[in-house]
Amino acid sequence: MEPALQLLSGACIACTLGMFATGLTDLRQMFRTRSVENIQFLPFLTTDINNLSWLSYGCLKHDWTLIIVNTIGAMLQTLYILVYFYFSPEKRRVLLQSLALLGVLILGYCYFNLLIPDVDMRLTRLGLFCSIFTISMYLSPLADLAKIIRTRSTRCLSFPLTVTTFLTSTSWTLYGLQLSDFYIMVPNMPGIVTSALRFWLFWQFPPDQDKLYKSLQA
Numbered sequence: 001m002e003p004a005l006q007l008l009s010g011a012c013i014a015c016t017l018g019m020f021a022t023g024l025t026d027l028r029q030m031f032r033t034r035s036v037e038n039i040q041f042l043p044f045l046t047t048d049i050n051n052l053s054w055l056s057y058g059c060l061k062h063d064w065t066l067i068i069v070n071t072i073g074a075m076l077q078t079l080y081i082l083v084y085f086y087f088s089p090e091k092r093r094v095l096l097q098s099l100a101l102l103g104v105l106i107l108g109y110c111y112f113n114l115l116i117p118d119v120d121m122r123l124t125r126l127g128l129f130c131s132i133f134t135i136s137m138y139l140s141p142l143a144d145l146a147k148i149i150r151t152r153s154t155r156c157l158s159f160p161l162t163v164t165t166f167l168t169s170t171s172w173t174l175y176g177l178q179l180s181d182f183y184i185m186v187p188n189m190p191g192i193v194t195s196a197l198r199f200w201l202f203w204q205f206p207p208d209q210d211k212l213y214k215s216l217q218a
Contacts, residue, residue: 127183
């Protein structure tokens with residue numbers, strides 16, 4: 001592996017694991033409060049799907065950077081899901097959503113491995129699926145934009161997650177560019193844009209101003 005590619009590979013692994021580790025805050029909160037209050041379940045589930053999809057792509061392409069990152073990521077997200085299920089009062093809903101995830105994975109496995117025997121075609125279609133799914137994940141937080149501007153509050157945003165998402169998106173974009181792999185490069189570019197937008201929101205509506213605004217409202 002070339003030195004530049006090796007450096008980018010290390011950056012991708014370190015930054016992505018840092019982004020996944022932000023979920024440890026939710027994990028500590030669940031154990032401390034023995035509840036799942038104010039913690040969303042779907043992000044754990046969708047991230048797990050994303051990790052497992054990219055893990056399949058990495059295995060098919062024999063890319064150890066993708067394999068390492070997404071193996072650890074899938075293990076962490078599965079841990080978060082199990083702990084959430086344990087403390088959740090709505091176990092039936094969580095179980096049904098988890099079974100739906102399992103169903104999607106089984107259907108995906110059957111489609112990509114049984115219906116597409118050609119490896120190159122399978123790699124192309126799997127890469128396209130992973131790209132679209134990753135882009136949708138990066139764009140989904142934009143739904144909160146109107147709420148943030150209306151309330152002049154960035155309380156629903158996580159600054160550490162914003163930083164790690166920006167670094168992760170940048171490192172993967174450069175890694176994909178170095179490999180000339182557009183399925184890695186393109187879906188991470190929206191992550192850079194949305195992270196920059198969130199930085200602007202933190203600058204426009206800093207936490208101190210949020211507290212002052214709430215006090216004036218009271």
